[in-house]
Amino acid sequence: MAEAVDYKVIGTSPIRPDGVDKVTGRAQYGADLNLPNMIYGRVLRSPHAHARIKRIDTSRAEAMKGVYSVVSGKDFPEAEHGEIGGEGGGDISDLAKNIMARDKVLYHGHPVAAVAARSQRVAEEALAAIEVEYEVLTPVLDLDTAMASDAPLVDENCYTKNLPEKPDKPSNIAAVMQLGRGDVDQGFEQADVIVEGEYRIPAAHQGYIEPHACIANTNESGQSTVWCCTQGHFEFRAMTAKVLNMNVADLKFVASEIGGGFGGKTVVYLEPVAVLLSRKAHRPVKMMMTREEVFRATGPASGTHIKVKVGARKDGTITAATAWMAYEAGAFAGAPMGPGAMSVFAPYDLENFKVEAFDVLVNKPKVAAYRAPGAPQSMHAMECALDELARKLGMDPIDLRLKNAADEGTQAPYGPKFPAIGLKACLNAAKNHPNYTKPLPEGAGRGIAVGFWFNVGMQSSAEVHINENGTVTVVEGNPDIGGSRASMCLMAAETLGVPYEQVRAIIGDTESTGFSNVTGGSRTTFATGMAVVRACEDIIAQCRARAAATWGVDEDQVLWEDGQATPAPGVNADVKPLSLADIAANAAKTGGPLLGRASLNAQGAGASFSVNIADVQVDRETGKVDVLGFTAIQDAGRAIHKAYVEGQMQGGAAQGLGWALNEEYIYDANGVMQNAGFLDYRIPVASDLPMIDCEIVEVPNPSHPYGVRGVGETPIVAPLAATANAVRDAVGIRIHDLPLSPPRIVAAIDAAGS
Amino acid sequence: MSKVQVTTSINGEEMEFLCEPQQTLLEVLRETLSRTGTKEGCATGDCGACSVLVDDRLVCACLMLGVEAEGHEITTIEGIATDDGLHPLQQKFLEHAALQCGICTPGLIVAAKSLLEKHPDPDETTIRYWLAGNLCRCTGYDKIIRAVQDAAKELAHPA
Secondary structure (H helix, E strand, O other): OOOOOOOOOOOEOOOOOOHHHHHOOOOOEOOOOOOOOOEEEEEEEOOOOOEEEEEEEOHHHHHOOOEEEEEEHHHOOOOOOOEOOOOOOOEHHHHHHHHOOOOEEOOOOOEEEEEEEOOHHHHHHHHHOOEEEEEEOOOOOOHHHHHOOOOOOOOOOOOOEOOOOOOOOOOOEEEEEEEEEOOHHHHHHOOOEEEEEEEEEOOEOOOOOOOOEEEEEEOOOOOEEEEEOOOOHHHHHHHHHHHHOOOHHHEEEEEOEOOOOOOOOOOOOOHHHHHHHHHHHOOOEEEEOOHHHHHHHOOOEOOEEEEEEEEEOOOOOEEEEEEEEEEEEEOOOOOOHHHHHHHOOOOEOOOOEEEEEEEEEOOOOOOOOOOOOOHHHHHHHHHHHHHHHHHHHOOOHHHHHHHHEOOOOOEOOOOOEOOOOOHHHHHHHHHHOHHHHOOOOOOOEEEEEEEEEOOOOEEEEEEEEEOOOOOEEEEEOOOOOOOHHHHHHHHHHHHHOOOHHHEEEEEOOOOOOOOOOOOOOOOHHHHHHHHHHHHHHHHHHHHHHHHHHHHOOOHHHEEEEOOEEEEOOOOOOOOOOEEHHHHHHOHHHHOOOEEEEEEEEEOOOOOEEEEEEEEEEEOOOOOOEEEEEEEEEEEOOOOOEHHHHHHHHHHHHHHHHHHHHOOOOOEOOOOOEOOOOOOOOOOOOHHHOOOEEEEEEOOOOOOOOOOOOOOOOHHHOHHHHHHHHHHHHHHOOOOOOOOOOHHHHHHHHHHHHO | OOOEEEEEEEOOEEEEEEEOOOOEHHHHHHHHOOOOOOOOOOOOOOOOOOEEEEOOEEEEHHHOEHHHHOOOEEEOHHHOOEOOEOOHHHHHHHHOOOOOOOOOHHHHHHHHHHHHHHOOOOOHHHHHHHHHHOOOOOOOOHHHHHHHHHHHHHHHOOO
16 A cells, blocks of 8 residues: 555656647647638627527528538527536536527527538628517626525526425526534534625636637538547537537547536536537537637636534634525536535544535536635635634744644544545644745735635546557547646556656547546546556456466566566576566467556545745735745645645646735626626636645545545635635635635725724 | 739748639638638637738737738748747747637737847846737746746857
8 A cells, every 4th residue: 555665666756658749739629620621610708697589580590501500599409407527517408508698688699590601700690680689687796696595596496495395486596515523503602703794706717728629520420520629528428429419339429638616617518519509510619719708608617606604612622513505506506616616625534524515507607617616715704713713812823724624534614534634734834834934024924824625536448559569659638738648657657667768758638438427526536546556456457367377477476677577586496577568569479469457436536735835025015916925735645746736836826826916707787797808707817826836745545446536626716715714814804705816805904994 | 892813921831812803811811721720719819819921010900911921921820930840939839838728828928039139138027028929828827937038048058
């Protein structure tokens, strides 16, 4: 198991096998493929945030020269209700209506029709020729309005789920969730100190630099091949099949390289539309979103309104905690209020707590998973409240958290008992980190916060082929979004005992490898890695059997050491060890090619905890926040590729800092997003950030052969509160809402001064 | 619509193409000439994914018309490596794991090449401001800055 072992390649940082193609422009991303006879698809989108479609007339567009096909809601089959699955969640019927509106449009940018034409320009001219008559309805644009009893309804058939009885009238509250333990009233009575806070965070976009893109090529028998940028081509195939009422066997999905996703490329938008357009046009159809479309109609993460109350004794022991949290779902149910509710108190060992969460419809784009979906918002509230609690108690904020920290055996708020976890190790690492105690410049502030994510396992498949010279090809089904081919090659090399350079990993399409769930939930290195290790173990077993046959001994008399079959001590000492290359070269005579495989539904994804330290300087006149330093400390279980683990921590920190300081969806009164471009929706640029210091803590996950915990999502959780707590430290005022943009900070300073 | 004939040089190779007057250089590179190494992230000049050099000047290809390439020398990511192999920037991006998804990488390498031609020994702040027009959503820029610093060293003192 994963105790301190001297690994040969695990924990190093070699060059990724797909690297050269990505630094020379060869790698093919979603929009980079072109096919003979290909035409271009474009989507007509709603100019209203909420309206009934009275009439769509596409006849003029269809008659235009160079237009090959036009589709609208009536061309799609009626989709059945059913769970989408994966990380985003939601209903298939809703997904179908999100791809193409039927009777109502529910947000500005909602697709109402699509055309395929010989060029993008002709396609755009054809969109302009489509006539749509709308009956404009009042849009529901914020949580307060949406949750009011007299609110206009986004969906007239939405009855709140998870209540003891079906409510007698519809509302915008799609679902509620409650979680709790103990007696919070009694707990608050035992408290010496109580803090309360109310926190609002607007929606933020994943902000991947590559817009969604795909090509569909549908033939006359109805079979279709789709190339697209996706976090999970198997799930894209499943969703497309359900939305179009097709047989999955008639759909082949090929994942291109993917230019970022962060959860946002776990659901289909264009692909079913492209399949339909291609079916009608009898040609391959390429569709690419503009950046504006990406902002208006994909993602984002939920805007939230969260209240927390925490009580503690003088010694810092938390006696009770409550949270009330409302998450914007956008136009269709499925906000990540569940994970938000389950994560808010996850780092702490609490006797008494209660959480109430709401999934709320508003006339905005349907939210999608964004790195630890739900947790950054809820944990921001809790971690800010703990900062206030530490101040009231006069305690060090790390000590307060250590006092209450969950550990092995603690029953998590969401149910199970934690196995070995790294929270205390991370808190102690933060406390001992020189960045925690180094002096701050005059007027600067420092804040800390804890982050957490559950991580998931789910289904993965892997095959390992041994080539005739003993080199290794790993085939797996998870698009490589941040260096996972390198991690797979490292685990395969370590397991087989061969040099890393002799292993290559490829991402199979849906017809050439076994089913794998999305690259999401921080599951790939954990679950798909586990499948790769098992497939390598399958190879080793076959190699031992072949060596045993060659030597005329029993299989248990053959060991596998340093990439070769060796005889067990005491066995005929004359036989020479057989390397992987030796066995591969002789494969024809010993039973044919060496092919290992494994498929599994991985269990035991270990939770990952983090602690972040942020140092900021605030210009009290302009309200601008400069990030002076940022330290990310996180339990990776075992870092397979060290530099890419650091990369996840640094990238998540940057996204969290963006959310904390700048990023937000800004709407006008009609529900039209006012900043649908990278100029006005400002993600962090190089000159906004300092170097981001990383410390990888390794508390091995007992469920993984090398101790891996997922590392992709936890990094975005703590930066929001760490930054807000640092700003609080610097300016002496608690600003509850995000982002901590210059106008908000100036307003808070002015209000405090007057 | 009638097309315009344009004569230009792309990565040192003389080239002629026909383009519509309103087509951007980015569209021409990607669609007409199949140079898809130059990426589109926004098409509004905000993300830098389509950074190319026009006569050694750093330009967003989405903000320039194809017809404006007439008589100029264009360098794209496909023209950065040489017969001797990868450019030091490309090599250092790999060694420092300065790319995760890699979609911003071509633009960043082109921009960094332009930076190092003008400032062979840049400090961290200079690098950060020079690359501020190239958005990366994956890395937090830390490893990109280090890769550029290391490439600058390598170019100054080839190993």
